[in-house]
Amino acid sequence: MMNSRQVFTAFILVLTIINASSALDYSEAVDKSLLFFEAQRSGKLPVTQRVKWRGDSGLYDGYQQNVNLVGGYYDAGDHVKFGLPMAYSVTMLSWGAIEYGRSMTDLNQMGHVLSAIKWGTDYFIKAHSQPNVLWGQVGDGDSDHYCWERPEDMTTPRTAYKLDIEHPGSDLAGETAAAMAAAAIAFRPYNSSYSDLLLVHAKQLFWFADRFRGLFTDSIPSAKEFYTSSGYLDELLWAATWLFRATKDGSYLKYVVDNAASMGGTGWAVKEFSWDNKYAGVQILLSKVVIDGDGGAYTATLKQYQAKADYFACACHQKNAGYNAPLTPGGLLYLHEWNNMQYAASAAFLLAVYSDYLSAAKSVLNCPDANVQPQELLDFAKSQADYILGKNPKLMSYMVGYGQNYPIHVHHRGASIASISVLHSVVGCVQGFDAWYRRPEANPNTVHGGLVGGPDKNDNFEDDRSNYEQTEPTLSGTAPLVGLFCKLHSINSQYVAGPTPTQTKGQPNSYLPPKLAAKPYEKPGSPVEFFHTITDSWTIGRIAYYRHKVTIKNQSEKPITSLKLEIENLSGAIWGLSPTQNKNIYELPKWIKVIEPGSECSFVYVQGGPQAMVSVQSYH
Numbered sequence: 001m002m003n004s005r006q007v008f009t010a011f012i013l014v015l016t017i018i019n020a021s022s023a024l025d026y027s028e029a030v031d032k033s034l035l036f037f038e039a040q041r042s043g044k045l046p047v048t049q050r051v052k053w054r055g056d057s058g059l060y061d062g063y064q065q066n067v068n069l070v071g072g073y074y075d076a077g078d079h080v081k082f083g084l085p086m087a088y089s090v091t092m093l094s095w096g097a098i099e100y101g102r103s104m105t106d107l108n109q110m111g112h113v114l115s116a117i118k119w120g121t122d123y124f125i126k127a128h129s130q131p132n133v134l135w136g137q138v139g140d141g142d143s144d145h146y147c148w149e150r151p152e153d154m155t156t157p158r159t160a161y162k163l164d165i166e167h168p169g170s171d172l173a174g175e176t177a178a179a180m181a182a183a184a185i186a187f188r189p190y191n192s193s194y195s196d197l198l199l200v201h202a203k204q205l206f207w208f209a210d211r212f213r214g215l216f217t218d219s220i221p222s223a224k225e226f227y228t229s230s231g232y233l234d235e236l237l238w239a240a241t242w243l244f245r246a247t248k249d250g251s252y253l254k255y256v257v258d259n260a261a262s263m264g265g266t267g268w269a270v271k272e273f274s275w276d277n278k279y280a281g282v283q284i285l286l287s288k289v290v291i292d293g294d295g296g297a298y299t300a301t302l303k304q305y306q307a308k309a310d311y312f313a314c315a316c317h318q319k320n321a322g323y324n325a326p327l328t329p330g331g332l333l334y335l336h337e338w339n340n341m342q343y344a345a346s347a348a349f350l351l352a353v354y355s356d357y358l359s360a361a362k363s364v365l366n367c368p369d370a371n372v373q374p375q376e377l378l379d380f381a382k383s384q385a386d387y388i389l390g391k392n393p394k395l396m397s398y399m400v401g402y403g404q405n406y407p408i409h410v411h412h413r414g415a416s417i418a419s420i421s422v423l424h425s426v427v428g429c430v431q432g433f434d435a436w437y438r439r440p441e442a443n444p445n446t447v448h449g450g451l452v453g454g455p456d457k458n459d460n461f462e463d464d465r466s467n468y469e470q471t472e473p474t475l476s477g478t479a480p481l482v483g484l485f486c487k488l489h490s491i492n493s494q495y496v497a498g499p500t501p502t503q504t505k506g507q508p509n510s511y512l513p514p515k516l517a518a519k520p521y522e523k524p525g526s527p528v529e530f531f532h533t534i535t536d537s538w539t540i541g542r543i544a545y546y547r548h549k550v551t552i553k554n555q556s557e558k559p560i561t562s563l564k565l566e567i568e569n570l571s572g573a574i575w576g577l578s579p580t581q582n583k584n585i586y587e588l589p590k591w592i593k594v595i596e597p598g599s600e601c602s603f604v605y606v607q608g609g610p611q612a613m614v615s616v617q618s619y620h
Contacts, residue, residue: 023535024389026489027107032401033485034109036449036478037093037116039414042081042151043071043123048115053419053445057151058158061138062126065160069138072123076474077412079151080139083127084216084227087175088275089479090120091242092349094182096483099353101186103490113482114190121183121198124176131204136172136216137161141226148413148432152420155429161220165208169216173209174235175278177202181242199246206239230276233263238278241285256286256305257298266304269311271325272335273346275476280347283309284354291361313354314367316347317380321368330393330459331383338469341388341398341454342477348384349480351377352487378491385484388451393459399481400473401448408442409465411472415447416465437465451477526616527556528563528595534611545572545608553600560595563588566617572607585617 038051042058061081062069073089075082097104097113104110127135143156163169180202187195215232217224237256244252260266265282273280287306289295295302314320316333325347326334333344358365359374366372383391390397390405397403400410410416417427417436422444427436443465450473455461461470529552536547554560564587565577577586592601605612 024386024391026385026485029385029389029399029402029485030104030107030109030482030489031112032399032449033478033482034112034116034449035401036447036451036473037073037119037475039447039450040073040075040475041071041119042074042079051448053421054414055152055420057154058138061158062135062160064158065135065162067129067135067160068126069123069135069160071119071126072138073120073475074151077410077415077468077472078139078141078144079154079156079413080141080144080226081123081137082223082227083134083136084172084175084223084229085275085474085476086120087124087172087179089475090117090124090179091175091182092346092476092479093117093120093482094179094186095353096349096480096486097186098182099356100483100486100490101189103486107486107489109486114187116482117183117186118194121180124180125197125201128176128201128205132165132208132212134163134169134173134176134205134208135160136163136169137220137223140222142222147429148416148437149427149429150414150417150420150432153426153428161222163208163216163219165212167219168209168212168214169219170209170213170232171229171235172216172220173205174232174239175275177205177209177239178235178242178278180205181239181246184246202239202243202246206236206243209239210236227275233259234265234268234278234282237263237265237282241282244289245285253289253298256282257301260301260304266301266308269308271312271315271323272343273312273350274343280309280312280350283312284350284357287354288357291357291363309354310365310367313351313365313377314369314372316351317365317367317372317377319367319369319372326457328455328457328459330387330455332387332392332455332459333384334457337456339453339472339474339477341451342474344384344454345388345451345477345484346480348381349484352381352484355381356487378487381484382488385481385488388454388481392455394455394461396461398452398454398461399478400450400452401446407452407461407463407471409463409471410443410447410450410452411465411468412443412447412450415443415445415450418444447473449478450474451481453477527554527558527560527619528616529553529555530614532611532614545606546611547604547606548611549602549604550614551600551602552595554595554597557597559597560619561593562618562620563595564617564619566615567605568613568615570605570607570612572605574603574605576601576603 035051038049039054044056059070072081073086075085094117104113138158138160140157140159147156163173180198184195184198215229217229240252240255256265268279270277270279283305286302287309290299290302290306315323315325318324328334333347334340335343355374355377364371364373365377388398390403395405397406400406417432452473453470463471531551533549534546535549564585566584567586568584578589579586595601
């Protein structure tokens with residue numbers, strides 16, 4: 001029998017284990033992600049602004065061109081308002097709200113999400129000053145990058161650049177049309193008149209983009225060095241697809257079908273989804289039309305779109321007969337050397353959405369190497385999100401401000417210089433480089449929610465302000481994470497999580513790639529179902545230890561009492577069950593007298609090596 005000291009020691013051990021094994025908090029990640037959009041705001045900040053180290057900026061944008069272009073978002077760690085990635089980011093925010101609005105509402109974040117979307121769409125309404133005119137950029141990347149100063153102190157030229165019938169930009173206009181259409185869907189339940197206004201602009205912009213075709217970088221050459229567009233045909237399909245979803249007007253569906261081959265929609269098989277390449281997004285959106293049975297006479301062509309959606313999903317999931325998307329040794333999708341993390345984030349969001357579409361139809365993904373269940377797609381999407389939040393070889397969160405270990409020398413002008421509310425004097429263009437850019441100390445302001453560029457192909461990362469390829473955050477990186485984290489937060493306890501990487505005691509940092517724990521054996525006809533989760537792992541010497549959580553759920557229609565479990569191969573300590581006089585037989589604590597239908601309880605054990613085998617011994 002344990003004495004009081006032993007009981008107290010055991011209690012402290014339980015608390016220590018529970019605290020050390022806390023799972024990733026996706027709700028916190030959602031909140032931090034939305035803060036990043038507030039940090040990137042240009043213009044007159046609202047009284048509801050939560051990021052207090054920022055101030056008003058860009059209040060005369062468009063003044064020289066006699067157009068009001070105040071507002072919108074700064075693109076990354078600089079102060080240029082690039083239209084293409086900004087519009088893509090608004091599209092992704094809106095898509096997240098459309099798919100995962102219930103989770104956003106449950107998290108009390110829908111208001112912040114809609115505010116983030118509207119900060120962008122309000123700007124686009126101003127920028128779309130005439131039916132065939134779209135102001136596509138404010139600021140010049142070259143001159144902006146010569147200075148290191150806060151947005152509130154900007155001295156660089158704020159030249160505005162526009163698209164019109166003589167200077168077309170189908171990619172930029174098409175993406176902006178998609179953003180307006182997606183935002184119209186997101187706002188429909190909350191502000192129908194604003195939704196209608198967004199659709200007016202979306203339709204005009206699509207007509208402009210389709211009627212007057214060309215690359216936006218040919219019309220705005222200063223953008224080419226920073227956001228080189230690979231083409232505009234995908235954006236035209238993307239815009240038409242979103243307009244069909246927003247309006248149910250069959251002419252837009254006919255457009256994507258009639259142009260399926262000529263615009264590459266059913267021809268391009270891709271492994272990337274990004275601000276530049278929308279094909280995978282188009283293909284997955286149109287797959288939903290097929291899955292929902294709404295294809296009608298167009299079903300045959302839409303199934304060709306779905307075949308390419310399957311290619312993307314299979315390639316990401318490494319089941320594509322060798323034609324797979326590259327992964328780092330730690331499991332991160334690795335597509336580009338420069339700011340790669342944004343591509344992993346976009347792919348993860350897309351896979352989560354496709355998983356939902358397939359799951360709703362009780363379908364599977366038919367890959368060349370194997371049939372893939374929707375849950376497996378979601379598991380892979382989760383692995384990318386978890387890598388971002390710290391389950392990686394560096395044990396570093398690549399989302400700034402999340403967790404205990406994240407980049408602190410972020411390549412971001414506003415974050416790296418003391419706030420205007422603290423340092424009232426102007427920080428000049430060159431002074432910023434001398435006094436702030438080159439200083440070894442951490443940034444004085446935390447740009448919460450910024451997704452930095454991330455590690456290289458070998459999972460290596462250098463937290464250096466001058467290492468902009470790895471330490472600069474972008475709008476297009478964080479935008480898809482809002483919806484993805486909301487989805488992951490909404491997953492109920494039936495989801496089986498992987499082990500949390502922790503630092504090896506007495507050894508260099510160790511990393512255990514996510515693995516699914518096997519479901520314990522259940523006797524036929526059992527009224528309960530077990531869900532086995534590994535919530536933490538660590539290594540002492542050469543032995544890896546795991547904290548196992550087993551959830552017991554009453555899946556019958558009757559209450560269960562006097563439940564006894566048989567637990568075999570248990571070599572460690574156990575909490576939440578009481579041992580009986582019989583070997584390997586345990587019962588519920590005395591305060592749990594009954595498990596009602598649909599209810600659940602759980603217990604925890606810690607041990608090295610394989611998991612224990614849990615089964616029902618008896619019950620009433």
